[in-house]
Amino acid sequence: MTSPWVKETPRTMVEGESKPFNITVPGATTVATPTCKIYNQETDTSATNLSGTAAATGNVITTQIVGTVKGGETYVLATTATVDGNTRIILCEIQVLHPWGA
DSSP, X not given: OOOEEEOXXXXXXXXXXXXXXXXXXXXXXXXXXXXXXXXXXXXXXXXXXXXXXXXXXXXXXXXXXXXXXOTTOEEEEEEEEEETTEEEEEEEEEEEEOTXXX
16 A cells, blocks of 8 residues: 655745656655646646656655646646655645746
């Protein structure tokens, strides 16, 4: 059974940005096969807001690129990975700022 793990949140982006996030899994020896989904208001928006491929090196996951996000919205990035042989779901809240800062 998997259980979510909320990590290093909230994170911020500015509307118009596109970037991946690095997630460190403390104490992990191996992290493998990361995949991502992103949600906005409980709706899976991965097809719109994610591009590229997630990767893992050591105990650090680099997520897919998050982009096409709207200012004033909050997203939840759910990254699933095999950590030391166990499936782990890591949740990161992303708060998106307007370009003018309000």
